[in-house]
Amino acid sequence: MSGGVTTEMKFHVLAVDDSIIDRKLIERLLKTSSYQVTVMESGVKALEYLGLLDDEKSNTKSHSNSTTWNQNEIQVNMIITDYCMPGITGYDLLRKIKESTVLKDIPVVIMSSENVPSRINSCLEHGAEDFFLKPVQQSDVNKLRPHLMREKEKGKENQFNSINKRKPIEECLSPDRTRIRFNNDLVA
Amino acid sequence: MEIVGQLQKQFVDFTTSLYREGILDGQFVELQKLQDESTPDFVCELVSEYFQDSEKILTNLTTALQQQVVNFKVVDDHVHQFKGSSSSMGALRVRNMCIAFKSLCEEKNLDGCLRCLQQLKHEFYLVKNKWETLFRLERQILEAGGAVPFVDYRFY
Numbered sequence: 001m002s003g004g005v006t007t008e009m010k011f012h013v014l015a016v017d018d019s020i021i022d023r024k025l026i027e028r029l030l031k032t033s034s035y036q037v038t039v040m041e042s043g044v045k046a047l048e049y050l051g052l053l054d055d056e057k058s059n060t061k062s063h064s065n066s067t068t069w070n071q072n073e074i075q076v077n078m079i080i081t082d083y084c085m086p087g088i089t090g091y092d093l094l095r096k097i098k099e100s101t102v103l104k105d106i107p108v109v110i111m112s113s114e115n116v117p118s119r120i121n122s123c124l125e126h127g128a129e130d131f132f133l134k135p136v137q138q139s140d141v142n143k144l145r146p147h148l149m150r151e152k153e154k155g156k157e158n159q160f161n162s163i164n165k166r167k168p169i170e171e172c173l174s175p176d177r178t179r180i181r182f183n184n185d186l187v188a
Numbered sequence: 189m190e191i192v193g194q195l196q197k198q199f200v201d202f203t204t205s206l207y208r209e210g211i212l213d214g215q216f217v218e219l220q221k222l223q224d225e226s227t228p229d230f231v232c233e234l235v236s237e238y239f240q241d242s243e244k245i246l247t248n249l250t251t252a253l254q255q256q257v258v259n260f261k262v263v264d265d266h267v268h269q270f271k272g273s274s275s276s277m278g279a280l281r282v283r284n285m286c287i288a289f290k291s292l293c294e295e296k297n298l299d300g301c302l303r304c305l306q307q308l309k310h311e312f313y314l315v316k317n318k319w320e321t322l323f324r325l326e327r328q329i330l331e332a333g334g335a336v337p338f339v340d341y342r343f344y
Contacts, residue, residue, distance in 0.1 A: 021238055021273040028222045028230060084268070113272045135215050135276045
C-alpha cells in the first residue's frame with residue numbers, strides 16, 4: 001500500500017431488480033463479497049443514477065476531457081440487473097449501457113428466473129459479461145471478481161491519463177474526496 | 189436433558205421436517221449462510237419482507253380474478269412475481285404451486301385459476317406458519333442462553 005492513508009477501496013456494484021426480496025438478497029450477497037452496493041428498483045431509476053436518462057443527447061458530445069461522466073461523480077464498476085422488469089427491462093438497460101460512449105466498458109451481468117437459451121444468447125451477444133439464473137448464489141457472485149479485475153486493469157491506463165497528468169499508480173485518495181480511483185493497491 | 193439441549197433438538201427436528209416435507213428447499217439453507225454476527229436478523233427480516241410482499245400479491249391476484257373480464261396476462265404477472273420471490277426464499281411448495289398456476293393462466297382457465305389461488309393461499313399460510321414457529325424456537329433457544337444450530341439439510 002502506497003501512501004499514508006489506508007483507505008479501503010471497494011468495487012462499486014449497481015444492482016437493479018424490481019423485486020424487493022431479490023434486491024435484499026443480491027445486496028447481501030454482494031456485501032458478503034465486500035463490494036460496495038447501490039440497489040435500484042427499476043431500469044429507469046438505474047438510468048437516472050447513471051446519468052443516462054435525460055442526457056442521451058449529450059453522450060454523443062465530447063466527454064473525452066473528463067472521466068467524470070456525470071455531475072454526481074458516481075463511479076460504478078459493474079452493473080447486475082434482473083432481466084424481467086416492468087418498463088425498461090434488463091435487456092433494454094444492457095443495450096443503453098453498451099450504446100453509451102462513456103459507460104459501454106462497464107461489465108453488465110443479467111439475472112433471470114427463467115432459463116431461456118435464446119434470451120441468454122441474446123444478452124451475451126449484446127455485451128453482457130455473464131448471465132445468472134435465479135436464485136443467485138454465492139458461487140455466482142464469486143465469478144464476478146475476474147470481470148471486475150480485468151476491467152480495472154484495462155481502465156487504469158485509459159482513465160488515469162485523462163483525469164490528470166499523474167502516474168497511473170496513484171496514492172490513495174484524500175479523505176474529503178468521494179470519487180474512488182482505480183489503483184494497484186485495491187484492498188477488497 | 190437440560191432445557192437448551194431440548195430446545196435445540198426440537199429445533200433441529202422441526203427444521204429437518206420442513207426440508208423433508210418439501211416445504212423449504214436448499215435455498216433457505218443458502219439464505220442462512222448469508223447471515224452472520226454483523227447481520228443477525230437478515231433471515232427473519234427477509235422472511236418478514238416476504239410475508240408482506242406475498243400478502244400484497246395475493247390481494248392483487250384475488251382482485252384480478254374477480255374482474256368482469258379477467259386479464260390473464262395481469263394474473264400471470266402477479267404469479268410470476270410470487271414464483272420469483274418464493275424461489276428466492278426457498279419456499280418450494282409455494283413456488284411449485286405458482287408454476288401450476290402459470291399453466292392455468294396460459295390456458296385462460298378461470299375456474300382452474302380460482303381453485304389454484306385457494307391452494308396457493310393454503311401453501312403460503314402453511315409456510316408462513318412454519319417460519320413463525322421456526323423463529324419462535326430460535327428465540328427460545330437464545331433466551332435460554334443457547335446457540336441456534338445450523339441445519340444444513342442436503343438432499344442426497
